[in-house]
Amino acid sequence: MIDYEVLQRLSETLTSRRNADPSSSYTAQLLAKGPDSILKKIGEETAELIMAGKEGNRLHIVRESADVLFHMMVLLVHAGLSIDDVMVEMRRREGISGIEEKKARTVSK
Numbered sequence: 001m002i003d004y005e006v007l008q009r010l011s012e013t014l015t016s017r018r019n020a021d022p023s024s025s026y027t028a029q030l031l032a033k034g035p036d037s038i039l040k041k042i043g044e045e046t047a048e049l050i051m052a053g054k055e056g057n058r059l060h061i062v063r064e065s066a067d068v069l070f071h072m073m074v075l076l077v078h079a080g081l082s083i084d085d086v087m088v089e090m091r092r093r094e095g096i097s098g099i100e101e102k103k104a105r106t107v108s109k
């Protein structure tokens, strides 16, 4: 059974870090440094995920994916959002083929 509740708990923890002391929280440090620092980390972690994907090492892919997801969630908190908002969008897309969606986009242009 996959523990999706871990994302909910992490989301709550990260939101609470808005008021935390940066000396005791990496998330609070990032939030205090501002959006450019968060975006820089997302860029770095995404590049590392790309390299892991090229390398094909499954453990590295999982670990780098977790780093990207974590830093993306910090960005969401910075923007006053949460993983819930992303899930709402994913639910909206559910069952809509990417191929069909793209075709509909071209038609409406």
Ligand SMILES: N=c1c2ncn([C@@H]3O[C@H](COP(=O)(O)OP(=O)(O)OP(=O)(O)O)[C@@H](O)[C@H]3O)c2ncn1[C@@H]1O[C@H](COP(=O)(O)O)[C@@H](O)[C@H]1O
Pocket (backbone or CB within 6 Å): 010, 013, 014, 017, 024, 025, 026, 027, 028, 066, 067, 070
């Ligand atoms: N999931 C994570 C998580 N994933 C990655 N990281 C941190 O992200 C940082 C960046 O990773 P890097 O490998 O790039 O580290 P680095 O190379 O030393 O960083 P730079 O020198 O490049 O800045 C590291 O310090 C990791 O520990 C995380 N830090 C925290 N969490 C979760 O967030 C919660 C709150 O954390 P704090 O806010 O620190 O209490 C924790 O309980 C965890 O559940």
